[in-house]
Amino acid sequence: MDAVRLIVTSGRALAAGGEVPDVLTEVWQVQALAQAIGSRLALHGPPELRGEAVGLSELAARGCGVLRPGGPAPGARADQLTELGDARQALMRLGTLLGETGIALVGIACAADDEATYWQCVEAIDAADESRDRVLEMLRKLAERDGELLEREAG
Numbered sequence: 001m002d003a004v005r006l007i008v009t010s011g012r013a014l015a016a017g018g019e020v021p022d023v024l025t026e027v028w029q030v031q032a033l034a035q036a037i038g039s040r041l042a043l044h045g046p047p048e049l050r051g052e053a054v055g056l057s058e059l060a061a062r063g064c065g066v067l068r069p070g071g072p073a074p075g076a077r078a079d080q081l082t083e084l085g086d087a088r089q090a091l092m093r094l095g096t097l098l099g100e101t102g103i104a105l106v107g108i109a110c111a112a113d114d115e116a117t118y119w120q121c122v123e124a125i126d127a128a129d130e131s132r133d134r135v136l137e138m139l140r141k142l143a144e145r146d147g148e149l150l151e152r153e154a155g
Contacts, residue, residue: 001080001081001082002081002082002083002084002085002090003033003037003040003081003083003084003085003090003093003094004085004086004089004090004093006033006077006078006080006081007033007090007093007094007097008093009077010026010029010030010033010077010097011093011096011097011100013026013029013077014026014027014029014030014097014100014101014104015100017104020108020111020117023104023108024067024108024120024124025067026104027063027067027101027104027105027124027128028063028064028067028068029076029077029078030097030098030101030128031060031061031063031064031067031101031124031127031128031131032060032064032076032077032078033060033076033077033078033081033094034056034057034059034060034063034094034098034131034135035056035057035060035061035063035064035078036057036076036078036079036081037056037078037081037084037090037091037094038053038054038055038056038057038058038059038060038134039053039057040053040081040084041053041056041084041087041138042054042057044084045084045087046087046142046145048141048142048145049087049138049141049142052134052137052138052141053134053138055134056131056134056135056138059127059130059131059134060127060131062127063124063127063128063131066120066123066124066127067120067124087138087142088139088142091135091138091139091142092139094135095132095135095136095139098128098129098131098132098135099128099132101128102125102128102129102132105121105124105125105128106121106125108121109121109122109125
């Protein structure tokens, strides 16, 4: 399945909400998807994105580690990733999804009854925010590259 379809599926699952453990599992799914997309971009993406893509993969892995689901680990939706498709489109949607993930985590943290859940959410918010920063930097680099290509074609 291509990255955009997986991102849309993850966004719908996150928006569906549910109980706290369900939302945390969906946040874990988003981080696993960000990790897979980062890894794929690092290996097969445009050269100017590879450093940031490695960083995205590492940050998202940290987010997954913070959010280890209780009980048996669910199958990662990210395992279905077969192609990136349009890198710009995938990154734009992933950035939006990571922002939504942070918002969901803030809601859980504010309502947390126990300190462990609160701190788990704070660490996951940090990982999602840093992952989103990497995605935005990759989008900036793509825009910069496209601007340079246009200048060469016009010149």
